[in-house]
Each structure stands twice: as C-alpha cells, then as structure tokens.
Amino acid sequence: MHATHGSAQPxxxxxxxxxDTTRATTAGGxxxxxxxxxxxxxxxxxxxxxxxxxxxxxxxxxxxxxxGPSGCGKTTSLKMVNRLIEPTSGKIxxxxxxxxxxxxxxxxxxxGYVIQQVGLFPHLTxxxxxxxxxxxxGWDAERQRRRTDELLTLIGLEPDVYRGRYPSQLSGGERxxxxxxxxxxxxxxxxxxxxxFGAVDPIVxxxxxxxxxxxxxxxxxxxLFVTHDIDEAIKLGDLVAVMQVGGKLAQFGPPEEIxxxxxxxxxxxxxxxxxxxxxxxxxxVGDLPLxxxxxxxxxxDAAEMRQRITSQTDRYLLLLDSDNRPIGWVDRNxxxxxxxxxxxxxxxxxxxxxxxxxxxxxLSMLIAAGVQSGIVVDxxxxxxxxxxxxxxxxxxxTGPAPSPxxxxxxxxxxx
Amino acid sequence: MDIGxxxxxxxxxxxRTIQHIWLAGIAVVAGFLISLVLAILAVRRRxxxxxxxxxxxxxxxxxxxxxxxxxxxxxxxxxxTVEVPLVMYTLLIFVRNITAGLDSVPEEVLxxxxxxxxxxxRRLWEVEFPLAIPLIVAGLRLASVSTIxxxxxxxxxxxxxxxxxxFIFAGYHIGFPTEIYFGAVxxxxxxxxxxxxxxxxxxxxTPWARVAAGRVA
Numbered sequence: 126m127h128a129t130h131g132s133a134q135p136x137x138x139x140x141x142x143x144x145d146t147t148r149a150t151t152a153g154g155x156x157x158x159x160x161x162x163x164x165x166x167x168x169x170x171x172x173x174x175x176x177x178x179x180x181x182x183x184x185x186x187x188x189x190x191x192x193g194p195s196g197c198g199k200t201t202s203l204k205m206v207n208r209l210i211e212p213t214s215g216k217i218x219x220x221x222x223x224x225x226x227x228x229x230x231x232x233x234x235x236x237g238y239v240i241q242q243v244g245l246f247p248h249l250t251x252x253x254x255x256x257x258x259x260x261x262x263g264w265d266a267e268r269q270r271r272r273t274d275e276l277l278t279l280i281g282l283e284p285d286v287y288r289g290r291y292p293s294q295l296s297g298g299e300r301x302x303x304x305x306x307x308x309x310x311x312x313x314x315x316x317x318x319x320x321x322f323g324a325v326d327p328i329v330x331x332x333x334x335x336x337x338x339x340x341x342x343x344x345x346x347x348x349l350f351v352t353h354d355i356d357e358a359i360k361l362g363d364l365v366a367v368m369q370v371g372g373k374l375a376q377f378g379p380p381e382e383i384x385x386x387x388x389x390x391x392x393x394x395x396x397x398x399x400x401x402x403x404x405x406x407x408x409x410v411g412d413l414p415l416x417x418x419x420x421x422x423x424x425x426d427a428a429e430m431r432q433r434i435t436s437q438t439d440r441y442l443l444l445l446d447s448d449n450r451p452i453g454w455v456d457r458n459x460x461x462x463x464x465x466x467x468x469x470x471x472x473x474x475x476x477x478x479x480x481x482x483x484x485x486x487x488l489s490m491l492i493a494a495g496v497q498s499g500i501v502v503d504x505x506x507x508x509x510x511x512x513x514x515x516x517x518x519x520x521x522x523t524g525p526a527p528s529p530x531x532x533x534x535x536x537x538x539x540x
Numbered sequence: 541m542d543i544g545x546x547x548x549x550x551x552x553x554x555x556r557t558i559q560h561i562w563l564a565g566i567a568v569v570a571g572f573l574i575s576l577v578l579a580i581l582a583v584r585r586r587x588x589x590x591x592x593x594x595x596x597x598x599x600x601x602x603x604x605x606x607x608x609x610x611x612x613x614x615x616x617x618x619x620x621t622v623e624v625p626l627v628m629y630t631l632l633i634f635v636r637n638i639t640a641g642l643d644s645v646p647e648e649v650l651x652x653x654x655x656x657x658x659x660x661x662r663r664l665w666e667v668e669f670p671l672a673i674p675l676i677v678a679g680l681r682l683a684s685v686s687t688i689x690x691x692x693x694x695x696x697x698x699x700x701x702x703x704x705x706x707f708i709f710a711g712y713h714i715g716f717p718t719e720i721y722f723g724a725v726x727x728x729x730x731x732x733x734x735x736x737x738x739x740x741x742x743x744x745x746t747p748w749a750r751v752a753a754g755r756v757a
Contacts, residue, residue, distance in 0.1 A: 207655055233657035244652030248670045248748045258656050291748040307656075317655075 154186035154347035155220040155314035157206065162215035164201050164372070174198040176205070176372035179215070183364065185314075186345035190362035192352055193395070198372030199351045203317050206349060207236045219315060234258055237308030237316035237346070241323045243300050245292040251277070251303055252288035258311040276306040279340065298329040305337070309344070318350045322357070334360060335481040339504070355396055359384065359406045360483055367392050380407055401521060402485065408520055410487045410501050411480025415510025418443040418500075421466055423452065428463040443500070449507040451477070451500050475499050480509055484517050491517075542718040549722065552707075557726060560703025563694065564687045564734075567623055571630030571683060578631070579638035580664070592635060600632040604693050612697070622694040622701050629690060630683040637679025641672025674749065677742040684734040692727055703727070 164176040176198035183189040191199040204210040206217055208229040217224050224232055245254050253260075255276055256269040264272070274284040280302040292300055301321060308316055322330045322337075338361065341348065352358055358365045359380040367375045367383060369391050376388040384400045384407075387393035397403065419442040421430050430442065441454040444466070453474050460466075476499040478487050491499050491514050498513035578596075582589040607625035615621045645668050653663045695702025695709040702709060707723025710716075743750060 209651070209654060230657050230659055233655055236655075238652070238655035240648060240651060240655070242646075242648035244646070244648035244650075246649060246652070246667060246671075247646075248667075248746070261657055261662070291751050293748065294751055 153312075153314060153345040154184075156185045156218075157183040157189075157315055157347055157349065158218040158221075159202070160216040160218065162202070162205060162212045162217060164198070164205065164210060165213045173200045173204075174370075174372060176201050176212070179372065179374055181366055181374065181377050183347055183349060185220075185347050187363040188341060188348040188350055188361055189364045189366060190350045190352060190358040191366045191368060192355055192358035192362075193368035193375075194370060195353060196370045197368040199353075199368050200319055201372070202368075203319055203349055203351050206315070206317055207233045207238060234261055234311060235313050235315070237311075237313040239304050239308045239316070239318040239321040241320040243292075243304040243324075245300055245303060245307070247292050249291075250288065251282070251290050251292065251295070252284075254292065254303060255306045255310055257307060262311055272310060276309055277303075279309075280306045281336070282306075297325045298333060301325055301329075301333055302336070305340070309346075314347060316346045316348045318348060320352055321350075323352070323354075330357075331482070331486055332479075335479055337361065338481060356403065356406055356485070359403055367395060369395075405485035405488060405517065405520060406483045408484040409480065410478050410482050410484055410499075410512050410517075411503075411509060413484065413512060413516060413520070415501055415512055416516075418508070418511050420445050420508070421455065422447065423467060424465050426463070427461045427466050430466060431457065431460055431462070443508065445508060448505070450505075451502070451508050475511075477502050477506075478512065479504070484520055487512060488514065488517050541721075542716075545718055546722060553704075553722065553726065556702075556704050556706055556723070557730070559701075560688070560691050560705075560727065560730060563619070563622055563626070563691045563701070563703055564684065564730075566619075567626030567630060567687050567691075568680070568684050570623065571627040571687075572634055572680070574627065575631055575634030575638055579635050579642065582635070582639050583642045589639070593639075596632040596635045599628045602628075604629065604690055605696060608694060608696055617697055617700065619701075621697060622691075626687055626690055626694070630687060633683045633686070634679050637675050637682070638672065641675030641679075642668050644675060645671045670746075673746050674742065677738055677745070681735050681738045684738065685731045688727060688731040688734060692723065704730070 159179045159181050162176060162179045166175055174196045179198075179202060181189070191202055193199050201210055205212050206219075206224070208224060211225075219236075245251075246257070249257070252270070252273045255273045256264075259269045259272055273288065277284040277287055282299060282302060287295075287299075287303075292303070295303065301324075304321065308318075322333050325333065334357065350358075350361060352361075358367075362380050364378065365380050365383050366377045369375045375395075376383055376392045381404070383392065384396060384404050387396055387400070393400075419433060421433075421442050422445050433442075440457055442457065444452040444455050446452055451474060455466075475496055476490050476494045478490065478499045478501045480501055480503050482490075482501075487499060491497070497515075498511050501509045501512050503509055575596075578592050582592045604625055607628065608621065611621045611624055615624070649667065649671070650663070653667045658667065691703045692705025692708055693702075695705035699706060699710075704723040704727040707719050708727075711719030711721075711723065
C-alpha cells in the first residue's frame with residue numbers, strides 16, 4: 126500500500142475540511158467515512174479503476190461529489206460503499222459501523238443506488254419499479270402503494286398517469302427521475318449516485334440537477350455522487366473530492382476552496398483555466414439582487430398602465446397572468462390608449478430562469494438567446510425579478526459567492 | 541379421397557390426436573425442465589457453458605430413427621423409448637434459447653438489481669427470467685413444432701405409438717393415400733396450433749413488450 130497523499134489531503138484519516146465532524150446526524154442522513162481504503166486489481170483482472178489509500182468523511186446530510194478523469198477510481202470508491210466491490214484494504218464506516226461486518230444484501234437495501242443508464246426493470250411498471258426495495262423488505266401492499274404515490278408526486282410525475290406505465294413509455298429525463306424515486310423508496314440515509322445525469326441532454330440535465338438540489342433540501346440525505354464533469358461537481362457538491370488516475374485523492378473540500386485554491390497543478394488543470402468563471406456555478410440567480418420590472422396584468426386598464434409606465438424610463442412592461450406567471454413583454458408605444466389590456470400585444474419572452482439556475486448557466490443561456498436579461502421565476506413559475514448579464518458579470522469582480530463562511534454550504538436557494 | 545373411411549375413423553383420430561399431444565407434451569415439458577437446470581448452470585458458471593452446449597449439439601446430430609430403434613433392446617417398446625429421443629432433440633433448442641434469453645438481460649438492469657439488494661435467487665426469478673421470456677418462448681415454439689413432427693416418427697416402434705404418425709405408417713404400408721393424409725394433415729395443424737398458442741402466451745406474459753412498440757415519449 127502506498128501512502129501517497131495529495132498535498133491537500135487531510136493528515137488524519139477522519140479529517141473533513143470545513144465541516145464539523147462532531148455533528149453526528151441530521152434528519153435523514155448518516156455519516157460515511159472512508160478509512161485508508163485501497164482497491165487493487167490483479168494484473169488481467171478488469172475493474173473500473175484502482176483506489177489508493179482513500180480517506181475522507183462525508184458528514185451526514187451532505188452531498189459529496191467524487192470527480193475526476195476516467196480511471197481515477199471514483200466509481201470503484203462508490204461501489205465499495207454498497208459492497209458491489211470489496212476493498213483490498215481499509216474500512217468504510219456508515220454511522221460509525223464497519224460495513225464489512227454487515228450482510229451485503231441487507232446493507233444494499235438501506236442504501237439508495239442510482240446509475241447512469243438508470244437500469245429500470247423494463248418488465249415492471251413504474252409503480253412496481255419504485256416499490257422494488259420496499260417489496261424486498263417485505264412491506265405490505267398498501268404501504269408500498271402509498272410510498273410509491275408519494276415518491277412519484279415528489280419527483281413531479283402524476284401517480285395516476287405514470288404508476289401503470291412501463292419504462293419504455295417514458296422519456297430519458299422521466300426515467301432518470303424514476304430511478305431517483307426508486308432509490309429513495311425505502312428512505313435510505315445514504316444515496317450513491319453514479320453519473321446519474323450523464324445520459325440525458327444538457328437542458329434536461331440542468332433541470333434534473335435543479336430538481337435534485339431541491340429534493341435534497343427537504344431530504345438531507347448523505348449523498349455520494351460520481352461525475353467526470355467538474356461543473357456538475359461544483360454545482361451540486363457541498364464537498365468535492367477531486368481524484369486523479371491511480372485512485373489518489375488530489376483535493377477534498379468545499380467547491381469554493383477547490384476553485385480559489387487548487388492544491389496541485391493537477392487540480393488546477395482539471396478545474397480549468399476558467400475557474401474564475403466557474404465560481405459563477407456556485408451562485409444561484411435567485412440569490413442575486415434582482416431588479417423589479419414594471420408589471421401589468423391582462424385585463425387591467427391600459428390608460429392606467431400608460432400612466433404608470435410614462436413616469437419611468439422603461440420601455441417595456443411585463444405582462445403577468447393572474448398567478449403572477451409571465452406572459453410576455455409589452456412595448457409601451459404599442460399600448461392601447463384605453464380599455465382593458467389583452468395578452469395579444471405581448472412579444473416573445475425573455476429566457477425564463479429558474480431561481481435555482483446557476484449564474485453560470487444563466488449567463489450562457491442569455492448569451493445563447495442573444496438578450497441582455499432574463500426573467501427569474503420561482504418553482505411555481507411566478508416572477509421574482511429580472512437579471513441581466515451586467516448583474517452576473519458584477520459577481521465576477523466582486524469575488525466569492527455570497528456564502529457566509531467557508532463551511533460546505535454553497536450558496537443555495539432556500540426555497 | 542375416401543370420405544366414408546374418414547367418417548368411420550373419427551374415433552381413431554381423436555384417440556391418436558390425444559396420444560400425439562400427450563407424447564409431445566411430456567417431451568417438451570421434460571426437455572424444458574432439464575434444459576432450464578442446464579442453462580442456469582451454464583450462465584452461472586461460465587466454464588460449463590461450452591461443454592453443455594457442445595453436448596446438446598452432439599445429441600442433436602444423431603438421426604432420430606436410429607435412436608428409436610437403438611433404444612428398443614434397452615428400454616423395450618415403452619413410452620420411455622419414445623420419450624428419450626424426443627427429449628434429447630429439445631435440449632439443444634431449449635439450452636440455446638434459455639441461455640441466450642438470460643444473457644440478453646441488460647448489464648445495467650443486473651447492476652441495478654444487485655445494488656437494490658436482490659439476492660441471486662430473487663434476481664434470477666424476478667428479473668432475469670421474466671426478461672428472458674421472449675427468447676424462451678421462441679425456444680418453446682421451435683421445440684414444440686419439431687417435437688410434434690418427430691412424434692409421428694415414433695410410429696416406427698409399432699401400433700402403440702406414433703400418435704397421428706400411426707395413420708401415416710399404416711396408410712403407407714397398404715398403399716392407401718386417404719389414411720396417410722388422415723395422419724399428416726392433423727399433425728401439421730397441431731404444430732401450427734401449438735405455435736399460435738405460444739405466441740398468444742408470450743403476448744400475455746410480456747405486457748411491457750406490447751407497449752414498447754412505437755412509443756417514443
């Protein structure tokens with residue numbers, strides 16, 4: 126066994142940078158601890174990548190993203206937690222208990238598992254897929270059904286519509302959501318996710334990531350998440366473990382620290398020369414100061430609206446429906462002189478940005494759409510405000526994300 | 541075509557048809573169960589895969605008439621003598637199709653099953669076996685059609701066997717074409733009927749495959 130550590134790796138096996146390791150459990154999660162874990166493959170034996178003396182602690186309720194190039198041992202590390210792969214040496218503890226001493230079958234039923242290709246059972250309905258672990262655990266039918274409906278609702282798939290469908294009838298994004306619901310079914314304290322959003326297109330991925338963060342706010346699971354995408358790692362991780370080929374931990378810490386203070390040339394190169402720009406991934410547009418547009422509702426009196434708008438410099442007003450959801454912009458020069466305002470003169474929308482969208486994604490969406498600003502909406506689609514490219518680029522110059530401390534609490538929408 | 545003869549022999553037809561189904565049915569069921577064990581062994585322990593397939597291959601190459609006749613000194617003119625070769629010829633079909641079926645289960649589905657905490661046994665019966673159904677049923681169709689054909693050959697062992705093949709042999713001996721067709725046509729219909737029945741069975745047993753066609757959500 127080689128004791129080659131990355132320069133930023135903690136000296137003590139149980140050290141966790143920036144996290145309070147004495148806190149045992151938040152509701153829903155359990156501490157996961159790697160103690161000098163090594164996995165070697167015999168020559169000729171095939172495996173997804175060796176792991177070399179890995180020590181790290183993921184505090185309960187946190188998302189730890191294992192990120193690195195292929196062959197860096199990130200997937201191997203993940204699969205050792207549910208014992209699909211057994212370590213050559215070292216220990217993995219969940220909530221302080223050595224998993225090697227547990228029955229692997231029972232262990233796996235208490236750990237959620239999501240993989241890139243989802244692996245839904247094609248011969249089972251969506252309902253039966255979600256209920257797989259409860260069924261293995263011997264829950265009665267009524268409890269299984271209640272739980273299934275609850276989870277389908279949670280992931281935004283109407284139970285009455287989706288319960289009886291088969292996986293082949295779902296889109297890639299829907300299947301991926303069902304995969305997450307299935308992993309959550311028995312309410313496991315620990316979730317393992319192996320590139321869960323790797324197989325969907327970038328737009329769906331962005332949405333799934335936002336949904337995932339939203340879910341995690343309420344669930345507070347301890348999540349080990351594998352990806353090769355540094356942007357995804359920075360966006361999702363409370364803690365990021367950068368691994369390099371040979372299964373060596375190159376750096377472990379909150380994303381802010383990885384970006385501002387890479388521990389080695391490898392980390393700096395892996396994070397990329399644009400790491401200043403990447404810091405925008407830590408900021409969610411909903412947390413930025415938003416400007417308030419002049420708004421109007423369809424049906425309001427146009428004359429009154431004209432009055433409201435002429436007193437200001439804005440040329441456009443934002444037309445809303447009765448639930449404060451945006452319909453479109455109306456040019457004040459095209460406002461009728463009187464009478465109720467209809468939705469017709471509204472011109473196409475600016476890009477709608479979910480409040481959880483990162484500043485980085487928002488910036489690229491605005492640039493791609495060729496506009497200066499976008500509308501930030503909450504999860505019901507109601508307008509929160511307007512964000513402009515200028516507002517975002519200001520974040521580049523004013524420095525770090527609006528995170529109160531270096532603790533692994535990246536700026537995140539509080540909902 | 542001697543219609544009067546046909547009408548006079550409808551009882552015989554019923555008897556021989558039942559005998560035919562009985563002889564073929566035993567062979568298909570026995571062959572399937574033996575193959576199931578062999579196929580699971582072959583898939584679980586890869587080192588046995590080659591030898592098991594090779595053995596069933598070799599059995600398949602032995603001419604059926606030779607086996608029927610060669611068994612008589614050992615097992616006599618019994619149902620066993622009929623069934624041994626019939627079962628023998630189903631093995632190749634079943635072993636190949638069941639192993640192919642089990643091997644066709646996508647790797648990520650197996651990985652998900654393992655990760656969810658399925659035991660090996662439950663994974664086999666609740667995941668691998670259902671997903672292997674299309675190829676297993678393909679094997680059942682092939683094996684039942686070929687076995688129904690072969691049962692007629694067992695008429696070579698005398699009047700007590702052969703199912704509908706009895707009429708074929710008897711008609712041939714006395715040069716009476718009506719009787720030959722009286723055996724041949726129903727045995728063909730029986731084979732077609734079995735094939736259709738298994739297709740229906742497969743449709744019922746794999747509701748997920750029906751919805752899959754043409755749906756890209």
